[in-house]
Amino acid sequence: MSKAFQRVLIANRGEIACRIIRACQSLGLETLAVYSEADREAPHVSQADRAFCIGPAPASASYLNIPRLLEIAKQAGAEALHPGYGFLAENPHFANACAQAGLVFIGPSVAVLESMGAKTAAREKALEAGLPVVPGFALTGLSPEAISTQAEALGYPLLVKAVGGGGGRGMRLVKGPEQLENALQSAAQEAQKSFSDARIYLEKYLHPVRHIEFQILGDQSGQVIHLGERECSIQRRYQKIIEEAPAPHFHPKLREAMGESALKLARLLHYVGAGTIEFILDSEDHYYFLEVNPRIQVEHPVTEAITGLDLVQWQIRLAQGEPLPLSQAEVQLKGHALEVRICAEDAQADFCPATGQMKVWELPGQLRIENGIQAGQVISSWYDSLLAKMISHADNREQALAQMKAALRKTRALGVSTNLQFLEAVCSDPEFQSGNLHTRWLESKTFPSRLPEALWMAALIWRLNSRLLSPLHLLGLPKGWRNLKGAAQHEFFRYHEKEIALTYRDLGNQRMEYLKDQSTEIFEILGFDSETLTFEYQNERFHVRYCFQDQRLWLYHPSWGNLSLEPLARLRVQPPQTKDTQDFHAQMPGRVLKIVAEIGKVVNEGETLLILESMKMETALLAPGSGKIIQCFVDADSPVTRGQKLLLFQLNSEDEASPVSPQG
Numbered sequence: 001m002s003k004a005f006q007r008v009l010i011a012n013r014g015e016i017a018c019r020i021i022r023a024c025q026s027l028g029l030e031t032l033a034v035y036s037e038a039d040r041e042a043p044h045v046s047q048a049d050r051a052f053c054i055g056p057a058p059a060s061a062s063y064l065n066i067p068r069l070l071e072i073a074k075q076a077g078a079e080a081l082h083p084g085y086g087f088l089a090e091n092p093h094f095a096n097a098c099a100q101a102g103l104v105f106i107g108p109s110v111a112v113l114e115s116m117g118a119k120t121a122a123r124e125k126a127l128e129a130g131l132p133v134v135p136g137f138a139l140t141g142l143s144p145e146a147i148s149t150q151a152e153a154l155g156y157p158l159l160v161k162a163v164g165g166g167g168g169r170g171m172r173l174v175k176g177p178e179q180l181e182n183a184l185q186s187a188a189q190e191a192q193k194s195f196s197d198a199r200i201y202l203e204k205y206l207h208p209v210r211h212i213e214f215q216i217l218g219d220q221s222g223q224v225i226h227l228g229e230r231e232c233s234i235q236r237r238y239q240k241i242i243e244e245a246p247a248p249h250f251h252p253k254l255r256e257a258m259g260e261s262a263l264k265l266a267r268l269l270h271y272v273g274a275g276t277i278e279f280i281l282d283s284e285d286h287y288y289f290l291e292v293n294p295r296i297q298v299e300h301p302v303t304e305a306i307t308g309l310d311l312v313q314w315q316i317r318l319a320q321g322e323p324l325p326l327s328q329a330e331v332q333l334k335g336h337a338l339e340v341r342i343c344a345e346d347a348q349a350d351f352c353p354a355t356g357q358m359k360v361w362e363l364p365g366q367l368r369i370e371n372g373i374q375a376g377q378v379i380s381s382w383y384d385s386l387l388a389k390m391i392s393h394a395d396n397r398e399q400a401l402a403q404m405k406a407a408l409r410k411t412r413a414l415g416v417s418t419n420l421q422f423l424e425a426v427c428s429d430p431e432f433q434s435g436n437l438h439t440r441w442l443e444s445k446t447f448p449s450r451l452p453e454a455l456w457m458a459a460l461i462w463r464l465n466s467r468l469l470s471p472l473h474l475l476g477l478p479k480g481w482r483n484l485k486g487a488a489q490h491e492f493f494r495y496h497e498k499e500i501a502l503t504y505r506d507l508g509n510q511r512m513e514y515l516k517d518q519s520t521e522i523f524e525i526l527g528f529d530s531e532t533l534t535f536e537y538q539n540e541r542f543h544v545r546y547c548f549q550d551q552r553l554w555l556y557h558p559s560w561g562n563l564s565l566e567p568l569a570r571l572r573v574q575p576p577q578t579k580d581t582q583d584f585h586a587q588m589p590g591r592v593l594k595i596v597a598e599i600g601k602v603v604n605e606g607e608t609l610l611i612l613e614s615m616k617m618e619t620a621l622l623a624p625g626s627g628k629i630i631q632c633f634v635d636a637d638s639p640v641t642r643g644q645k646l647l648l649f650q651l652n653s654e655d656e657a658s659p660v661s662p663q664g
Helices: 014-026 043-047 066-076 092-100 110-117 119-128 144-154 177-195 252-269 300-307 311-319 397-410 420-428 430-434 453-468
Strands: 007-010 030-036 050-055 080-082 136-138 158-162 172-174 200-204 209-218 224-236 239-245 273-282 287-293 336-343 360-362 368-371 386-394 412-414 489-495 498-508 511-515 520-528 532-537 540-549 552-557 561-568 581-585 590-595 608-614 617-622 627-632 645-651
Touching: 007 014, 007 066, 014 030, 014 043, 014 311, 014 368, 014 386, 030 043, 030 066, 043 050, 050 066, 066 092, 080 311, 092 110, 110 119, 110 252, 110 287, 119 252, 119 287, 136 144, 144 177, 144 200, 158 177, 172 177, 177 200, 209 252, 209 287, 209 311, 224 252, 224 300, 239 300, 239 420, 252 273, 252 287, 273 311, 300 311, 300 336, 300 368, 300 386, 336 397, 336 420, 386 397, 397 420, 412 540, 412 552, 412 561, 420 430, 420 561, 453 489, 453 498, 453 511, 453 520, 453 532, 453 540, 453 552, 453 561, 608 645
Parallel strands: 007 030, 007 080, 030 050
Antiparallel strands: 136 200, 158 172, 158 200, 209 224, 209 273, 224 239, 239 336, 273 287, 336 386, 360 412, 368 386, 489 498, 489 561, 498 511, 511 520, 520 532, 532 540, 540 552, 552 561, 581 645, 590 608, 608 617, 627 645
């Protein structure tokens, strides 16, 4: 039985904590937030009515610390607890502990969490409800030989999946038997870290497929409804990036059939609250049960947009015993909605997680935005990289896409790399705009950065003005150096691994001549202050937002988005170069998960040398060519800082990169 409550503890962080706070406050409920020492300045801390420090930065000592959460709930007089998503949201032991402590757990029953939390048990329930499932088998109790035999019988390629959770963690694609052992080992390790459950299972890998999920709601009287489908096929490394509702090119009869399958399973489970039944859909419109997510989903706002329902609010109301707000026949889907996930990651460096202080964070006001950070906040490596979600809703998909692209172009994020430009590029892609999607579509796509001429002019203006503001420093100049006014000058920047040489001439009166390979361009400096620089080029005026942080120049303008350059010394005495060696540095803070290659042992190009972990994600450092590690500066499980030297690699062949012009 449920009971009314007035005070809710939110056992989460980031944008979902802010979202839950807003829903609670709309119902007149008092909100209690928790935060780790790394999240002291996070928005949810100030948005809640009261906030409590739960412990140190590691999730295991804070957001996953059940005794501490229950202690705070008791201390603050909480009557209910909302787990959000991730962390403990699908943990039946936590839900049971809440019940034992007299707290209403805002989510499905412990029994549902137990059966659906284990993906293999969920498959059995789906079969019981008459749903088709992808062929596969659990590994518990099987010997390596038995696993290998059954894998061969099932047929490659296969997918290793975590029993205890989803979101791409603990998941590996196995293309052949030679990859099976390593895939099982790494998937189990990642599953243990992410879900405290190392169990994994194998499924037949189907391709191409779409990822389609149905939002369900159930009340305590046994009534259940679905609110239509969401298209979640735009994924990278099994992580959803863009979601939309309804799914494009989705026949109403297919919606009816899949929706009824979702309801059959929900009724069998006696489901109460909000949840998601997920399917994969092949090119012949055959669908297969994938899993149940017994919680609110990251992508729930697109369903809210097309139905007009506040799903988080209804989670709370259903937990208090209210009946469903409408019948299945009354559910209407209006318009089209898209959601993009804005993450702290560097799309030009294989989506490496990014950290640091977000100096500038300015979001457009036209769309709904679920935001989890604020300007000046430090983005740490302790948690997931999701910063915010942007949601557009219009009469049709074309209009919703146009709104989304415009909003992405207007978002300013300086100080930490994000995937904003990548998201805009995906939304602008003709194939994506056609709506003909599948889960591996992104793997075949490349989206190079936009690097227009105006970008280099902005970089030159910053360099010239920052030098004027710096004390004169003439030590270490090359022998024979002369400063001749009017002569061509050179500045150097690095964009990722590419060194850029810029040549210009000062014409006086704030007019500059930019010298390209075969031509010249004139631009005029109009203004420069601590945040903005302004210039005119080809009869267009450019207002560029900038900041300098962590030895990088961050620049924003709609024509190129948000990006960073590393200024290099203008006058450099080059040290002797060793052509056949290469240093590897950490691109983000984190820890060394594993040192794979042995010092002195020859490896081939593309083989893994070392694995780093940051923001719950693993990043492998790969050999740039045939060669060997000649020195390693870190140990397994040791923490590393951004830029820290990790190892020295010796190549068997000689390759040397040279500076290039922007056109090179």
